[in-house]
Amino acid sequence: MASRQTVAFLGPVTSYTHQATMSAFGPDHDLVPVTTIKDVFETVQKGDASYGVVPFENSTHGPVTFTLAGLADRDGAYAALSVCGEVYLAVHHFLLGRADKESLSSSSPSQTSKEDGVPLTSLSHIKRIYSHPQAFGQTTAFVRKYFGTSPPEMIDTSSTSRAAELAAADESGTSAAISSALAAETTGLDVLARCIEDRPDNTTRFFVLTTQPSGAPTPLKQSQLPALASPKSLVSFTVPHRSPGALADVLDCFRRAGLNLTSINSLPSLIRPFQYLFFVEFEHGDEEKTAKTDAVDGTRTDTPHERVQRVLGEVAKLAQTYRLLGTWNKPESL
Amino acid sequence: MASRQTVAFLGPVTSYTHQATMSAFGPDHDLVPVTTIKDVFETVQKGDASYGVVPFENSTHGPVTFTLAGLADRDGAYAALSVCGEVYLAVHHFLLGRADKESLSSSSPSQTSKEDGVPLTSLSHIKRIYSHPQAFGQTTAFVRKYFGTSPPEMIDTSSTSRAAELAAADESGTSAAISSALAAETTGLDVLARCIEDRPDNTTRFFVLTTQPSGAPTPLKQSQLPALASPKSLVSFTVPHRSPGALADVLDCFRRAGLNLTSINSLPSLIRPFQYLFFVEFEHGDEEKTAKTDAVDGTRTDTPHERVQRVLGEVAKLAQTYRLLGTWNKPESL
Numbered sequence: 001m002a003s004r005q006t007v008a009f010l011g012p013v014t015s016y017t018h019q020a021t022m023s024a025f026g027p028d029h030d031l032v033p034v035t036t037i038k039d040v041f042e043t044v045q046k047g048d049a050s051y052g053v054v055p056f057e058n059s060t061h062g063p064v065t066f067t068l069a070g071l072a073d074r075d076g077a078y079a080a081l082s083v084c085g086e087v088y089l090a091v092h093h094f095l096l097g098r099a100d101k102e103s104l105s106s107s108s109p110s111q112t113s114k115e116d117g118v119p120l121t122s123l124s125h126i127k128r129i130y131s132h133p134q135a136f137g138q139t140t141a142f143v144r145k146y147f148g149t150s151p152p153e154m155i156d157t158s159s160t161s162r163a164a165e166l167a168a169a170d171e172s173g174t175s176a177a178i179s180s181a182l183a184a185e186t187t188g189l190d191v192l193a194r195c196i197e198d199r200p201d202n203t204t205r206f207f208v209l210t211t212q213p214s215g216a217p218t219p220l221k222q223s224q225l226p227a228l229a230s231p232k233s234l235v236s237f238t239v240p241h242r243s244p245g246a247l248a249d250v251l252d253c254f255r256r257a258g259l260n261l262t263s264i265n266s267l268p269s270l271i272r273p274f275q276y277l278f279f280v281e282f283e284h285g286d287e288e289k290t291a292k293t294d295a296v297d298g299t300r301t302d303t304p305h306e307r308v309q310r311v312l313g314e315v316a317k318l319a320q321t322y323r324l325l326g327t328w329n330k331p332e333s334l
Numbered sequence: 335m336a337s338r339q340t341v342a343f344l345g346p347v348t349s350y351t352h353q354a355t356m357s358a359f360g361p362d363h364d365l366v367p368v369t370t371i372k373d374v375f376e377t378v379q380k381g382d383a384s385y386g387v388v389p390f391e392n393s394t395h396g397p398v399t400f401t402l403a404g405l406a407d408r409d410g411a412y413a414a415l416s417v418c419g420e421v422y423l424a425v426h427h428f429l430l431g432r433a434d435k436e437s438l439s440s441s442s443p444s445q446t447s448k449e450d451g452v453p454l455t456s457l458s459h460i461k462r463i464y465s466h467p468q469a470f471g472q473t474t475a476f477v478r479k480y481f482g483t484s485p486p487e488m489i490d491t492s493s494t495s496r497a498a499e500l501a502a503a504d505e506s507g508t509s510a511a512i513s514s515a516l517a518a519e520t521t522g523l524d525v526l527a528r529c530i531e532d533r534p535d536n537t538t539r540f541f542v543l544t545t546q547p548s549g550a551p552t553p554l555k556q557s558q559l560p561a562l563a564s565p566k567s568l569v570s571f572t573v574p575h576r577s578p579g580a581l582a583d584v585l586d587c588f589r590r591a592g593l594n595l596t597s598i599n600s601l602p603s604l605i606r607p608f609q610y611l612f613f614v615e616f617e618h619g620d621e622e623k624t625a626k627t628d629a630v631d632g633t634r635t636d637t638p639h640e641r642v643q644r645v646l647g648e649v650a651k652l653a654q655t656y657r658l659l660g661t662w663n664k665p666e667s668l
Binding site for chain 2: 036038057059060061062063065066133137140154155156157158199201203205245247248249251252254255261262263264266267268270272273274
């Protein structure tokens with residue numbers, strides 16, 4: 001049996017990234033929290049961890065800029081890194097704080113346990129709410145509805161776990177945090193409202209980073225599927241500055257090959273102001289379904305693998321800079 | 335003479351948005367700080383201000399998600415708003431704090447005044463740095479270089495102005511802030527290092543919002559140019575879900591017409607998880623230079639205005655949802 005492998009994740013413990021990491025890696029891995037997204041990239045690049053887990057995008061609030069910045073690798077510091085997997089986590093935000101004692105005792109637990117998205121107690125004593133900007137962005141409807149007339153002070157924190165710590169440290173009991181159910185357990189804060197996210201299908205997608213060669217087996221659950229049964233790839237590229245249609249030319253390569261784009265993002269390239277580095281993620285298509293033999297002349301069209309190689313060759317020619325950031329299997333349920 | 339108009343901007347006073355607003359509007363306007371980017375949108379939509387100024391993107395760190403979310407207008411709350419102008423501001427970040435007395439007295443002001451991007455005093459007493467996540471993202475090289483071996487605690491704040499207030503409130507003198515030169519004046523903090531941004535061309539671009547009809551004269555300096563002498567437009571759209579090439583089809587409309595795209599961004603559409611709303615900004619082209627008469631048969635090709643109308647019609651047909659978010663003149667110097 002192989003020795004235990006280390007997986008670095010964006011901490012602290014109880015963070016959503018921690019939950020995603022636990023769901024993707026079994027108990028025979030050492031999961032190590034690090035402080036920032038950049039720390040995850042650096043820890044894996046240096047070889048201090050075999051894998052790293054970072055949030056990539058949220059279905060409500062969009063891409064995570066610091067992860068895009070790491071993948072952009074504008075300093076060339078992460079040349080050995082690639083994406084070897086993705087993890088989806090349903091995100092439920094809880095409002096945590098010190099309950100107003102009178103208000104809490106008037107409702108029995110059984111009465112409130114089903115009520116998602118509504119206060120379980122009076123919130124009139126809450127003077128400030130700590131949370132990460134992404135979590136604030138995912139709970140605006142609840143805050144507007146229940147704090148509309150006298151909004152509390154909203155204070156940004158570096159993580160939702162940190163928000164819960166700060167709320168717990170306020171002995172006046174007038175601070176709350178938008179954080180996870182797990183953080184209620186670790187801090188001892190009361191749950192003032194559960195599942196306050198704007199969208200019931202609020203989901204965050206995480207990437208797993210590694211320095212292993214592309215296609216190498218990973219301990220991720222989706223890697224147990226037949227090798228690259230339903231692969232996806234992520235590429236980054238820049239296009240010549242101020243060339244009308246250069247981006248459209250590159251995307252046209254994917255379109256002509258019938259490849260399905262699953263995300264597109266952009267970040268300043270830093271080569272010159274407001275020139276962009278683009279990220280395109282796409283599905284290769286199903287090997288069996290899409291390799292066809294022409295009915296008339298019997299010639300066989302290319303396989304998904306051949307087609308992807310051809311498209312990537314075309315992209316590399318059109319783009320100013322180009323990098324294949326990884327190829328991995330989709331999780332089974334998607 | 336018209337009565338004084340109100341301009342709402344993302345505060346607090348001394349923020350970079352405040353500086354951009356001052357540079358774009360003359361002294362005969364009432365400039366009113368509001369707390370969040372959402373507040374700017376709401377204040378203008380309600381008619382409590384004639385104009386609103388919000389940061390849109392930074393050349394180092396990328397788009398400002400909360401402004402994209404406002405422009406996405408997924409609740410239909412800002413139906414009357416459009417973009418009527420843009421403002422560019424060179425952004426210089428300063429490290430502010432309490433100077434180490436001994437270290438400061440050993441260097442004369444004349445000696446240090448030219449040194450951008452290097453500490454003007456010892457930084458060994460700094461235990462924590464407050465700043466906005468965007469500003470942290472724009473000063474990583476300085477922090478890595480001068481705090482590399484014993485990095486201080488990095489604490490996210492809601493604005494760089496707030497960061498300076500928090501550093502000023504710490505009487506131990508061990509807190510610093512990454513903030514503006516203006517904030518040094520208002521808080522009385524010492525300048526520990528000036529111009530610590532990673533890129534000397536670090537620029538933030540701001541949008542001016544209004545409920546005035548598109549093309550109406552504005553008090554912005556670039557509006558004093560001949561009407562729409564060098565126009566740009568911003569559109570948002572969604573494409574049919576999982577339709578391979580749908581985005582490429584839309585971008586192809588711009589490419590075929592030879593329109594230069596100046597930015598592309600995306601945000602989850604909230605119609606379904608990980609479906610995107612795209613933002614495309616483009617230049618119309620110069621009216622005189624690009625209206626041509628064919629040398630052979632004497633037919634005149636369409637003017638930039640006609641061409642843009644045709645392209646927008648094509649985009650509206652291909653897209654699932656579509657909105658023209660505004661048309662304005664580029665500032666003269668660009």
